């Protein structure tokens with residue numbers, strides 16, 4: 001192709017992309033995207049020359065800048081796919097308001113408007129959780145700024161009554177910005193619960209998460225939670241450091257990606273699980289000082305009609321801790337009904353490779369896996385918590 005022809009081809013391709021981008025941007029309101037990308041197999045400089053000649057014409061859309069106008073039925077929609085501009089509407093009523101007003105000596109009627117604000121805390125956020133297997137209770141230490149609501153979110157997400165949650169909020173300094181992170185507390189809670197199942201008190205006082213990972217037992221209790229939260233490991237050696245997604249770390253029975261001179265320095269967990277239902281269980285001969293016959297950690301988020309971003313991870317059912325990709329795919333977006341529960345059980349059992357050993361039989365493990373999947377999905381369906 002001659003340079004002139006290449007330039008013309010690049011220009012035509014870029015213009016086509018720009019036209020497509022413009023067509024979709026007509027409905028895109030404020031969310032304008034980069035207008036084009038030239039994809040012809042031509043030199044970069046040629047494509048950049050072509051790009052400079054693109055002129056994008058934006059058709060102005062009706063603007064909606066006032067919250068009350070935005071709530072009217074005929075208001076232009078910011079995100080048409082949502083069908084409304086209202087993200088959240090609630091009425092919070094406490095006590096006998098009408099009675100109190102009727103009995104009051106005087107009543108002041110006023111309308112209050114609060115300015116728009118976005119809060120960014122100056123201070124760091126911290127959380128420590130401890131789980132007591134004897135009472136099935138969780139104790140948290142945190143600088144969470146909204147403990148009353150946080151307790152109800154934690155109780156609903158962990159499936160325990162609020163009386164089983166103890167939240168210590170020590171002096172948190174100034175309230176510069178929002179320190180409200182139930183999702184972090186849930187991550188702590190899942191790991192604390194898994195840690196409470198690991199060995200006995202002596203192991204728990206000395207054992208570490210790094211040791212549990214590198215020990216590489218397929219029955220290790222903390223590993224399903226790492227899979228569900230898509231943890232990343234930071235490995236360090238004299239050669240420097242590298243990051244490995246935890247899901248790739250165990251390559252086979254008792255095999256890992258760790259080089260002989262490497263250590264796990266950090267276990268990183270993503271920070272985006274607010275509003276998720278978290279579920280973890282260990283099934284063993286007893287709840288501690290017994291290796292798991294099956295252990296599970298699962299997460300999921302409810303949507304209007306079904307569930308999304310479901311993550312189900314199991315231990316002791318394969319040579320390595322396992323995520324049930326097929327079962328997750330099956331349940332995503334669907335309403336949880338008896339038919340789906342039956343199908344999810346069947347799919348989960350088909351995904352695992354349990355064995356007969358001194359602790360259990362493959363048949364028992366498969367049955368338990370089916371039951372745990374059903375229990376998790378029931379919990380997801382019953383959960384009333386909305387972020």
Ligand SMILES: Cc1cc2nc3c(=O)[nH]c(=O)nc-3n(C[C@H](O)[C@H](O)[C@H](O)COP(=O)(O)OP(=O)(O)OC[C@H]3O[C@@H](n4cnc5c(N)ncnc54)[C@H](O)[C@@H]3O)c2cc1C
Pocket residue numbers: 197198199200203206207208209210211212213214215219220221222262263264265288289290291292
């Ligand atoms: C009686 C008993 C009961 C147990 N019960 C359970 C149980 O119920 N559930 C369960 O999951 N586990 C159980 N375990 C296994 C064990 O307690 C856990 O795996 C524990 O987390 C190990 O941690 P550790 O720090 O003691 O590791 P160690 O035993 O000291 O180390 C294990 C391996 O990991 C390596 N290692 C440790 N830390 C790092 C690091 N940061 N980077 C690289 N390599 C590292 C060590 O060199 C070693 O090869 C039990 C063990 C015992 C002895």
